[in-house]
Amino acid sequence: MTKTYQTVTQMVRETAGSDDGFAEEFEKRIADRTIVKYLSILRASRGFTQNDIAEKFGCTQGRISKLESSADEDLRLGELAQYASILGFHVHIALQSKNTTPVHRVKQLAFRIKHELDGLAGLAKTDHKIAQAVSLFFGEALFNLVKILQDSAGKLPRKPEDGTPYITFEYCQEIREQVAHQEEGQGESGEEQLLAIGEQVEPLVHA
Amino acid sequence: MWKLTPTKSYGISQKRYQKKHKRELAAVLNNLDTLLKAFQAGLKRLQATTAFGFVHPEPNGVVSIDQKGGGLNLAQTRLYAYPDEEKEVLYLITFGDKPSQAEDIKSCASFIKALRGGQIENYDQDIPDRDADGA
Numbered sequence: 001m002t003k004t005y006q007t008v009t010q011m012v013r014e015t016a017g018s019d020d021g022f023a024e025e026f027e028k029r030i031a032d033r034t035i036v037k038y039l040s041i042l043r044a045s046r047g048f049t050q051n052d053i054a055e056k057f058g059c060t061q062g063r064i065s066k067l068e069s070s071a072d073e074d075l076r077l078g079e080l081a082q083y084a085s086i087l088g089f090h091v092h093i094a095l096q097s098k099n100t101t102p103v104h105r106v107k108q109l110a111f112r113i114k115h116e117l118d119g120l121a122g123l124a125k126t127d128h129k130i131a132q133a134v135s136l137f138f139g140e141a142l143f144n145l146v147k148i149l150q151d152s153a154g155k156l157p158r159k160p161e162d163g164t165p166y167i168t169f170e171y172c173q174e175i176r177e178q179v180a181h182q183e184e185g186q187g188e189s190g191e192e193q194l195l196a197i198g199e200q201v202e203p204l205v206h207a
Numbered sequence: 208m209w210k211l212t213p214t215k216s217y218g219i220s221q222k223r224y225q226k227k228h229k230r231e232l233a234a235v236l237n238n239l240d241t242l243l244k245a246f247q248a249g250l251k252r253l254q255a256t257t258a259f260g261f262v263h264p265e266p267n268g269v270v271s272i273d274q275k276g277g278g279l280n281l282a283q284t285r286l287y288a289y290p291d292e293e294k295e296v297l298y299l300i301t302f303g304d305k306p307s308q309a310e311d312i313k314s315c316a317s318f319i320k321a322l323r324g325g326q327i328e329n330y331d332q333d334i335p336d337r338d339a340d341g342a
Contacts, residue, residue, distance in 0.1 A: 004210040004296070008240040011211055015218060022225055026233055030240055041245045044258030065260065069276030 220302035234277020
């Protein structure tokens with residue numbers, strides 16, 4: 001009993017065989033339910049039962065159960081928005097070209113980050129206390145972005161000729177000092193700060 | 208990162224269901240997929256048993272996952288699994304229906320005994336590769 005699987009679809013693909021098309025049908029079933037599944041997981045992780053949601057929705061528990069077991073294409077936009085709102089979320093809809101590459105997606109996210117950072121800078125106006133707090137956050141953000149890049153770059157293969165990395169990222173002295181200063185003050189490691197920011201993101205659960 | 212570890216008995220019963228009860232199997236595996244993703248998102252076993260109508264608490268920390276939400280007129284079917292929250296492993300023990308429920312719970316108890324006794328690697332080595340139906 002040593003074989004392990006990361007996902008149910010992987011297990012089904014590797015164990016069900018391809019004779020009767022079960023694995024293909026099952027993969028489609030999972031792919032068709034990405035959003036509704038995510039909603040039910042979000043509900044559960046927030047400690048809500050289907051009854052709680054039904055009460056706020058003004059419907060029966062059976063209707064919520066039906067919604068959570070339906071396919072994404074049967075979900076109405078209004079229901080999605082209302083369900084998300086009950087859980088404390090807004091719905092953002094992004095239309096993306098089928099030809100979008102990973103590089104494009106990273107660039108789009110980078111623009112989004114810039115927009116949000118500009119928004120934060122705009123909060124300060126002439127208030128120096130806010131400006132100071134935002135500047136501290138900018139330092140943290142830079143630290144975290146570099147950490148993310150370091151982590152991803154670490155997954156690249158090494159150069160075949162000498163085994164060295166293709167790219168490395170180093171913090172400048174000023175950031176190192178700033179982060180060390182914050183860690184002393186708050187008792188937080190960089191890893192914890194990264195998690196704290198990551199928790200705000202709530203990525204979609206990937207099948 | 209949670210992982211799935213099926214036992215040999217589970218593998219045999221999955222094959223049997225694939226042969227004779229495909230719709231029930233698909234429904235239960237879909238619910239298993241939701242549960243695994245919920246564990247990945249940080250949900251605990253006890254939370255899962257109250258939040259999802261298709262997850263039921265069983266003795267010794269085992270949970271059973273049924274076919275609810277999978278469509279109309281499905282036979283009652285349960286997958287028995289043990290979530291090891293410390294190691295983040297979801298062991299899949301066996302599949303069963305209403306008539307086999309008592310026997311399935313006994314299998315779960317012997318699985319847990321082997322797991323707690325550190326004998327899990329040898330747990331189901333003696334089980335033949337195929338069941339009586341040839342599945």
